[in-house]
Amino acid sequence: MKKILIIGATSEIAEATARLWAAQGHRLALRGRDGERLRAIAVDLGIRGAGAVDTAPLDVNDFDAHADAIDAACRALDGIDIALIAHGTLGDQKACERDFRRALRELDTNAISVISLLTHLGNRFEAQRHGTIAVIGSVAGDRGRQSNYVYGAAKGAVAIFLQGLRNRLHAAGVQVLTIKPGFVDTRLTRSFAKGPLWVGPGRIAADIVSAIDGKADVVYTPFWWRYAMLAIRAIPERLFKTLRL
Amino acid sequence: MELCGWGRYPRIDAQVSYPRSAAQCARSMGGAGSVVARGLGRSYGDSSLGPRVLDLRGLDHFLGFDQATGVLTCAGGVSLGDILRVFVPRGWFLPVTPGTRFVTVGGAIASDVHGKNHHVDGSFTDHVSGIELLLGNGERVAVSPTEAPELFHATCGGMGLTGVILSASLRLKPIRSGGIVETTIRAPDLDAVLAAFDDNAGASYSVAWIDCLARGRHLGRSLLMLGEHAADGPLAAPSATPWPVPFDLPAGLLNRATASAFNALFYGKALRERRTRRIPFARFFCPLDALADWNRLYGRPGFVQYQFVLPAAAGVAGLREVLGRIAASGRGSFLAVLKVFGPANAHHLSFPLAGYTLALDFKVEPEVLRLLDQLDRIVADHGGRLYLTKDARMSEATFKAGYPRWQEFESVRARYHAIGRFASTQSRRLGLQ
Ligand SMILES: Cc1cc2nc3c(=O)[nH]c(=O)nc-3n(C[C@H](O)[C@H](O)[C@H](O)COP(=O)(O)OP(=O)(O)OC[C@H]3O[C@@H](n4cnc5c(N)ncnc54)[C@H](O)[C@@H]3O)c2cc1C
Ligand SMILES: NC(=O)c1ccc[n+]([C@@H]2O[C@H](COP(=O)([O-])OP(=O)(O)OC[C@H]3O[C@@H](n4cnc5c(N)ncnc54)[C@H](OP(=O)(O)O)[C@@H]3O)[C@@H](O)[C@H]2O)c1
Numbered sequence: 212m213k214k215i216l217i218i219g220a221t222s223e224i225a226e227a228t229a230r231l232w233a234a235q236g237h238r239l240a241l242r243g244r245d246g247e248r249l250r251a252i253a254v255d256l257g258i259r260g261a262g263a264v265d266t267a268p269l270d271v272n273d274f275d276a277h278a279d280a281i282d283a284a285c286r287a288l289d290g291i292d293i294a295l296i297a298h299g300t301l302g303d304q305k306a307c308e309r310d311f312r313r314a315l316r317e318l319d320t321n322a323i324s325v326i327s328l329l330t331h332l333g334n335r336f337e338a339q340r341h342g343t344i345a346v347i348g349s350v351a352g353d354r355g356r357q358s359n360y361v362y363g364a365a366k367g368a369v370a371i372f373l374q375g376l377r378n379r380l381h382a383a384g385v386q387v388l389t390i391k392p393g394f395v396d397t398r399l400t401r402s403f404a405k406g407p408l409w410v411g412p413g414r415i416a417a418d419i420v421s422a423i424d425g426k427a428d429v430v431y432t433p434f435w436w437r438y439a440m441l442a443i444r445a446i447p448e449r450l451f452k453t454l455r456l
Numbered sequence: 457m458e459l460c461g462w463g464r465y466p467r468i469d470a471q472v473s474y475p476r477s478a479a480q481c482a483r484s485m486g487g488a489g490s491v492v493a494r495g496l497g498r499s500y501g502d503s504s505l506g507p508r509v510l511d512l513r514g515l516d517h518f519l520g521f522d523q524a525t526g527v528l529t530c531a532g533g534v535s536l537g538d539i540l541r542v543f544v545p546r547g548w549f550l551p552v553t554p555g556t557r558f559v560t561v562g563g564a565i566a567s568d569v570h571g572k573n574h575h576v577d578g579s580f581t582d583h584v585s586g587i588e589l590l591l592g593n594g595e596r597v598a599v600s601p602t603e604a605p606e607l608f609h610a611t612c613g614g615m616g617l618t619g620v621i622l623s624a625s626l627r628l629k630p631i632r633s634g635g636i637v638e639t640t641i642r643a644p645d646l647d648a649v650l651a652a653f654d655d656n657a658g659a660s661y662s663v664a665w666i667d668c669l670a671r672g673r674h675l676g677r678s679l680l681m682l683g684e685h686a687a688d689g690p691l692a693a694p695s696a697t698p699w700p701v702p703f704d705l706p707a708g709l710l711n712r713a714t715a716s717a718f719n720a721l722f723y724g725k726a727l728r729e730r731r732t733r734r735i736p737f738a739r740f741f742c743p744l745d746a747l748a749d750w751n752r753l754y755g756r757p758g759f760v761q762y763q764f765v766l767p768a769a770a771g772v773a774g775l776r777e778v779l780g781r782i783a784a785s786g787r788g789s790f791l792a793v794l795k796v797f798g799p800a801n802a803h804h805l806s807f808p809l810a811g812y813t814l815a816l817d818f819k820v821e822p823e824v825l826r827l828l829d830q831l832d833r834i835v836a837d838h839g840g841r842l843y844l845t846k847d848a849r850m851s852e853a854t855f856k857a858g859y860p861r862w863q864e865f866e867s868v869r870a871r872y873h874a875i876g877r878f879a880s881t882q883s884r885r886l887g888l889q
Contacts (some may be wrong), residue, residue, distance in 0.1 A: 248477070255517040259542055263495070401474060 212262050213237045214288035216281070218271065218328060220300025221248045226294065226348060227416035233261035240284040241293075241362035242269040243298070271298050271324040272316075281331045290339075293423060294332050295323055296346045301399045307361040314361050321365035326372055332378050338384040343423050344380075345388040346373060350431065352391070353440045356456040376441060389429045390419055393436040459509060462751050463500040464621050465820045465848055466760030468881060470507060476514035478622050482594045484510050485620075488877040493616040494561030496535060497515055499567065501848025503615055503882035509621065515620050519623055520524055523808070526628040527585065532562030532621040537694075537745075539628075544693040544737070548628035548773065549685070551583035553741045555793075557694075562621040567845035568613030568806040572661035579808055581612035582801055583627045590620040592877025596874070600723040610850065610868040613806035615844055616876045617888065618869055632669035634693065635686035636661075636740040639732045642722060646676025646776060650812075653796045660684050661740070664794040667718060667815055671783045675776065678794065679721060696737040699747050710753040710817075715790040762788075762828055763815035763843040765797060765808065770838035775812055782816070785827050785841045792816035804865035807843045813847065825849060844882070862888070 215232055217225050220241035229239055233256040241249050250442040253264040265287035269280045285291050302317035325346060336342050351359055352366030370389055377387035394400065394409045410433055418432035431437035446454075460467040472494075485491050492506035496513065515533035522528075526548055528539065537549060537557035543549070552571040554564065565587065570579045577583075586600040589611060599608040611618045641656075643649035650665050656662055661683035670677045693878075744750055751759070766774040782788045793815045797875040800809040818824045832854045835842065841858025842850050856862055866889060869875055875889045 251477070251517050254519060258518040258521050398474070398476075 213292040214240075215289050215293040216242070216284045216291050216299060217293065217295045218242045218269065219296065220252065220266075221245050222297040222299070222347075222393065223412040224295035224395060224415050224419075225295065227412040227440075228297075229256055229257055229261075231416055231420045233257075233259040233264075236262050238262040238264075238288055240265045240267075240288050240360055241281060242267060242284065243267060244270045271328070272319055273325045274324065275406050277324075277327050278331050280353065281328070281335065284393050285335070285444065291335070291342065292341045294336075296328055296344075298324070299347065299349075299399070301359070301362055304357075304359050317361050318365050321362060322368045323429045325369050329372065329376060333380065337380055339384045340383045341385065343386040344376070344386060345386075345390060345419065345423055346393065347419075347429070348373075350391050350393050350436050350440050354443055354451075358456060366391045384431075386423070386426050386428075388422055388427055390422065390431065391431045391436065391440075393431070393433060393439070423444055457503055459494075459497075459690040459863070460758070461497060461499050461501050461504060461848070463759045463761060463817075463820075463848060464751055464754070464756075465760060466502055466503050466505070466881070467758075468502070468507075468535060470505065472509045472510045472511050474511050474514050478515075478590060478596060481510060481512075481515075481590055481620050481622065485590075485592070485594070485877070492878065492883075493532075493534060493562060493566070493620050495563035495566075497557055498539060498559045499845040500759075501846065502885070503567070503845055503847070504563075505881040506879060512560065512620070515562075515622065518626075518708065519601075525626045526630060527625055528628055529535045529625040529661070530561055532560060534561050534567075535559065536561070537679055540738075540788050541629060542632070544547075544634050545691045547630055547632065547691055549631040549737075551627055551629050552580040554580075555742055556745055557738070557742050558745065561624055561626070564879070565612055565624055566614060566616045567623055567843075568801075568808075569802055569845070570808050572663045572681075572795065574808055575657060575662065575796050576660065578798060580626075580803060581803065581806070582632075584612065585597040585627060586625045588603040588622045588624070589618065590622050591778040592619065592875075594871035595873075596609050596622065607872055609803045610805075610865050610872075612801075614801040614865065615805065615880065615883065617865075617883055618872060618874050619878065627856050631691070632855055633686035633689035634734055635689045635734050635838075636683045636737050637686050637732060637734050639682040639730060639742055640720075640721070641680040641682070641730050643676075643678045643680055645674060646678075646772060646779070649676060649680055649794065650772060652884065654772050656680070656682055657796075660778050662796070665718060666779075666792045666794045666814070667722075667790065668788045668792050669790060670787070671780075672675060675779055675783065677722070681740075683888065685737075690732075692736065693727070694736070694745075695777050702750050704756045710750075711790045712863075718791060736766075754817070759817050759818050759819050760824070760828070760848050761815055761817050761846040762831065763813060763846045764831070764835045764840050765811050765813040765843070766811060766835065766840040768837050770811065770840065774834070774838035774840070775814065777838075778814065781827075781831060781834065785823075787818060787824055787827060792813050804861040804868070805844065805859055807841070807845075809841075811865060813843075815843075847882065850886070852885065855886040 221243040249266040307314035349366040351363040352370045391395045422430035459470045475481040491508045494504035512533040515531040518530045520529040554569040564580045568579045604870045659682040664680040665676040666678040797808040
């Protein structure tokens with residue numbers, strides 16, 4: 212039985228992942244800003260087989276609350292084996308272009324809050340010398356495109372931060388996993404027209420669980436995005452800048 | 457966005473909201489005008505279509521489970537597949553399982569769905585002990601056979617027209633294995649298959665595939681499938697994800713495939729008169745679920761499913777008339793599904809009644825729509841009716857003749873603030889307020 216902390220636990224991808232862990236009987240601590248929803252999710256996960264489920268509200272943009280929140284979660288779980296950071300917002304790119312305060316908020320939610328959480332978690336995991344830190348990034352962080360480069364920059368920053376952290380925590384035997392989903396049909400992408408490349412959150416969840424079990428460093432999910440992004444990164448910038456992407 | 461039912465006919469443009477809680481449901485219903493609830497969209501026609509749709513798949517939490525009694529309480533958007541995945545490994549099964557597990561509890565109640573065990577266990581809502589319903593005025597009420605019973609009877613089988621089913625409690629049944637012992641019996645004609653149903657009235661599950669193109673003395677030749685839960689073995693739930701059908705395929709392909717599958721079994725050596733084998737439950741109950749989006753096999757124009765029930769008294773003569781008509785037209789799907797129903801329940805618009813039900817698919821085309829109008833008359837003449845959750849085209853008159861309690865249904869809706877608040881493209885076509 213593992214002890215698992217999920218931050219941004221009301222996310223559809225996070226909840227689908229928590230269901231798989233619940234079915235395996237693990238203990239879960241859920242954090243997110245919607246306390247009522249967290250409690251409903253906790254009851255559900257309990258019925259699905261979770262060993263125990265603890266909930267407490269956390270707005271990730273309250274950076275000062277991070278240290279205490281992680282301490283409290285560790286106390287509730289009596290230790291921590293896996294931390295999954297899942298929260299994110301897909302801000303309005305156009306609005307960010309007009310108003311830097313909007314861009315700053317997106318960067319706070321999608322990058323700075325994650326870096327703050329990783330700072331606390333990194334130190335704790337380095338000291339305990341075992342466990343997994345997993346973060347949901349995005350294929351959007353692999354290359355900047357005009358349609359969402361504020362979001363992409365945040366996800367890209369987190370990916371590079373995670374590379375460094377992975378390198379540092381390797382000696383301590385801690386797994387650091389970067390999860391890069393492609394197109395996922397969730398609340399975040401409700402207004403998008405959906406094509407054949409879209410998958411449901413359950414598919415991403417299954418990949419997250421198996422990437423953690425398999426001690427992976429980076430996982431593209433579904434797998435074909437690894438090749439798609441390889442191709443996209445290979446396009447010369449001289450050509451790339453002329454594309455409408 | 458463009459929406460359609462499982463038959464992909466008709467298609468309409470709808471404004472869709474995605475509530476994730478009861479409070480968000482109430483908010484999405486705000487303002488004037490009506491809404492229609494939608495679950496997994498497995499109804500075939502226009503039952504879950506309308507200009508304003510509440511997509512309830514986000515209401516997908518389990519709320520409580522009583523280990524001692526097997527009573528599960530869950531939100532209306534929970535799918536039957538999810539219930540099976542979680543509870544089969546613990547030794548519990550759905551009391552009633554339709555031909556696909558990709559339906560929601562709300563949809564199963566609203567259509568009062570039946571399975572292969574109707575003759576012994578009744579329909580889905582016969583195992584529902586209570587429902588929490590969100591009314592048109594925003595009120596949340598508990599309804600059950602004893603609390604507001606008239607609203608319970610209108611809601612079960614009521615096609616979402618009384619309110620939003622927020623949650624429900626249902627009684628699961630204990631099993632000792634995830635396997636089904638299936639016996640297949642070959643029946644050379646209609647009399648033989650009906651006699652075989654009779655002889656096996658005690659079977660837990662029974663259903664027949666009937667060859668709709670067979671004529672003359674072969675009319676009604678069938679394969680009858682009987683099932684019993686295996687007494688031991690692993691409690692395994694389906695894990696495989698279905699194979700996608702990524703493109704619309706040429707119509708006609710499905711007919712060739714089902715025809716060869718049927719003929720292989722019917723004439724094959726493996727099956728003389730009777731064959732018994734053990735298979736996983738999903739293969740017995742939901743064989744088509746192995747293929748995601750199989751509705752695309754009918755191509756872009758879509759298809760309609762025609763399912764009717766004839767009272768036992770109309771019996772063989774009525775069935776023979778309909779089958780003869782279909783075989784002569786050469787239009788229907790190769791296979792139809794034939795089932796014997798037990799007695800009806802007390803719900804106003806519930807479909808099953810003691811007798812025979814037959815379901816088959818037709819590609820949408822003008823000649824087919826004319827043929828179906830003719831079939832409607834035969835069904836009505838024999839005192840039968842059509843299944844609302846499969847329907848995309850029946851007339852108001854056909855509906856009102858088949859469902860004589862519609863006025864009672866309307867008066868309950870009027871009393872509980874549903875009129876002008878809940879309506880579907882189908883309910884408007886059928887002349888409901
Ligand atoms: C392959 C296949 C096999 C099938 N086999 C069978 C079978 O064997 N027996 C059988 O009886 N049926 C069968 N069906 C039909 C299916 O079970 C019903 O159409 C069922 O209602 C679909 O559920 P859904 O969640 O997809 O609902 P939808 O199709 O989305 O909606 C169906 C109706 O339920 C209402 N509704 C949905 N959710 C709610 C809610 N929460 N509150 C209020 N109203 C709601 C809608 O307004 C609509 O009127 C089959 C369908 C398919 C595609
Ligand atoms: N969907 C995709 O196509 C896709 C693709 C690539 C990557 N991703 C990433 O996957 C992750 C999960 O997203 P999802 O698709 O599951 O969408 P989602 O359901 O909308 O999840 C996003 C979550 O972030 C939470 N959140 C946002 N701001 C927060 C804050 N200040 N404090 C606490 N929580 C906050 C939201 O909480 P509330 O419930 O309170 O709103 C929500 O639970 C995100 O990191 C996203 O960037 C998604």
